[in-house]
Amino acid sequence: MEVFWYTMIAMVLVVFFILDGYDFGAGIIHLFFAKSEKDKEVIAKSAGLFWDSNEVWLVAAGGMLFMAFPTFYASVFSGFYLPLIIVLWLIIFRAIGLEFRSQFNYQMWKAIWDKSFGISSLFLALFFGIALGNIVRGVNLGSTSNGISVHEAHYFFLPLWDSTFSPLSGTPGVIDWFTIVIGLITVVTLAIHGANWIILKTNSSINLQLKSVIFKLNIALSLLTIFSLSLWLMINPDALDNFMEKPWLLIFTVIYFSGVFGLFFIKKIKKDIYGFILSSLIIVGGITSTLASIFPVILPSTNSINGPLTIYNTAAHEYGLSIALNWFVVGFILLFVYLIVQKRLMGGKIDHMDYGH
Amino acid sequence: MEDMIFYDRLQFAFTITFHYLFPQLTMGLSLIIVFFKWKYLRKKEEKHNDSAKFFMKIFAINFTMGVVTGIPMEFQFGTNWAKFSELTGGIIGQTLAMEGVFSFFLESSFLALFIFGEKLMGQKLHFLTGFLVFLGSWASGYFILATNAWMQHPVGYEILDNGVFVLKNFSALFSNPWLLPAFLHNQFASVVTSSFVVASIGAFYILSEKNIEYGKLFLKTGVIFGLVSSLLVAFPTGDWNAKNVAKYQPAAFAAMEGIFETEEAGSEIVLIGQPDMVEKKLDNKIAVPKILSFLTHGEWDKQIPGMDQFKEDELPTNIPALYYSYHIMVGLGTIFIGIMVLAVFFLRKEKLYTFKPLLWTIMFLFPFPYIANTTGWYVAELGRQPYLVYGLLRTVDGVSPTVSSGNTLFTLLGFVGLYILLGLLFLLLVGKTIYQGPEPQKH
């Protein structure tokens, strides 16, 4: 049961990052590459049409996590208090940037909301990556100091950073040099993904330029990936144990690298959808490999007194988990029906679609 | 500890009050939009279709605000009320997750289709998407109220030795006697808000002699929906809720009615009076004898326990706020019925569109349902104190153990700043939409 819910939540999260990921990415591209008003308009639209129906995947994942792993939800949400609230604020800025930019036809008004959309997308991508980095690095569970737990063993509180910025300090903060690297990987990945989305959905004048941007970013991504893997092995020498024991898990890693590999041919790819699929593979592979490497742990402990949080010691009671299965099956089918209906009706390039409100 | 929880409560209260400003309009407005669309299908008059689309614009702005302020609510269970989430997540997580999986998807997917898809799918399907948006938003309300009902009156649970609540009976969550009355009352109250807004925009157009045809349609629709929903809010649903509170939360009932001392036989109903917490009595009281006993139990002489019957730590923590909130809600509810009866009366006499004093009144009436809804929730939430889960889990025991008050104050201030900005932008956009008015169909 625990494994089932874990898989489902991971899946909903992955869908969230594929879908909302292109909005973040479009925001990053928008910030750095969109020059003419027409391109800005179209790129904002390519994200603006979809962000709210994409965001529901985050809400659904949150709700499911709360239901299935309440202890984990409580521990992580209170422990990462500040970064989470900052993420909330960024989500709000991004949303209003998208919704409000085309409401008035003044240059200055649009410029403000364009920046708000772009900058918050950039920081959201960075923060989501940092979060992933924290999850694999682990935290000081129980907030131990001098060998004594200050809180119950499954609670902790992380400052944004500690003075050393080092994951090895024993009391790391949210931001350290390891999580920053993971954050950068996420920014680059989502920028690639967003660029593919813009190419797919619009006829903007920078589409051709974006292909070479993707190519360059892909080189950066490959280098960063190798760099982060070596950092990770330095922090945690056992990092690859799971893959040694269960080699089939490597399939996730293969998915990741096939996406990266494929994108080196972006300039030759004729059908725009293939580029988008390849960057989706990177996202799927990246998240699943990371989660697989620590499974069944969901939050490692950086001290030796309190054990890690696992899917088993944080799950809700059996009865609740199995009864939820009944409604979830129905809900799950509906989720995908909504997704397909929506994508079919809003398929194709959106340049000339009338954005009603 | 004490001041830590103070900021947590303040932050929750502030953010939920702000959040709830938007769903109360969208839930009710979606019903009115469906009504306009249905009228259009039957009568084929363009003005009904234009009205549906006009209000969908207002709906969409509210919806965006509802979404961006709703996500912080879900997060806050974990960030600020971690202990509460840990202990009860296995139960209220069910209803919250169902909301996420069923209703939000329904609402947001079909909202996009409604706005962009009219030409693509033809009128019947367009009506259907509008209907599904309505269904989604009411389903949201239903699951949220199921969550709240469980906190007000917990059912279907078992408590383990370590204090964790585990679910024993899933269907009990939905057959909770607290749920149906609260849900219906809440939904009709949101229809009150939206119909008053519709009527107010109508009155504005008539008075400013702009879009007069639409103005008349809005005003007429608004006051008819307004009358029906105001009546339903008071009776049977308001009355039914009051009986539930008297039955399941007698201490809260005594406090909201302002009964300091138990009377021998038959409680009076207080119309006006200020709670004096030092002397434990009401100042400047105006009350009618025995009515409260009759309203609650149908017997003139039935005894109702006053606050003197409860231990200090069982009584709600902020009695004056609870008492005033309740009296404001009920007072406004009564006034709403009065004004709407008058408006419908003039409508039938065909004098409503020219009777200026009433038009001005209706135009300026729209903030008051928001006040009634907000104070209504304050009654529910302050009445539940000092518990988070009534009778079982105290509010002080639900707070996050690791988050310090300095951090909560910081985020509270951030939310205040951000929401002020959001509120201003929202007013600007809604104002602009109303000013532009419904555009007639282009052919």
Ligand code: HDD
């Ligand atoms: C337009 C808004 C509005 C109006 C006019 C009224 N209410 Fe109300 N009331 C609400 C909006 C509301 C609400 C905000 O929707 C609440 C909060 C929780 C809920 O389910 O509905 C509520 C709750 C609520 C409760 C439950 C409190 C609790 O849960 O502890 C009672 C006893 C009443 N109402 C009673 C009444 C009565 C007797 C009214 C007579 C006119 C009335 N309400 C008018």
Ligand code: HEM
């Ligand atoms: C189903 C929906 C809701 C749930 C699950 C819920 C839950 C909570 C929780 C967990 C708290 C903090 C703990 C506490 O102080 O008791 C709280 C407090 C509060 N809520 Fe709600 N709430 C809901 C709806 C609302 C709405 C719509 C409003 C107002 C518009 C509201 C107004 C308040 C207020 C004013 C407080 C502070 C009360 C106090 O601390 O004394 N709530 N609620």
Ligand code: HEM
């Ligand atoms: C503490 C309690 C609450 C939580 C955790 C909460 C959570 C949320 C979330 C996460 C969203 C955004 C969903 C999306 O992405 O589409 C949302 C929107 C919404 N909420 Fe709340 N909410 C609460 C209180 C309420 C109450 C009391 C109601 C009404 C009874 C309500 C009704 C809605 C509706 C109808 C929406 C859809 C957006 C809209 O129409 O404005 N919520 N809420």
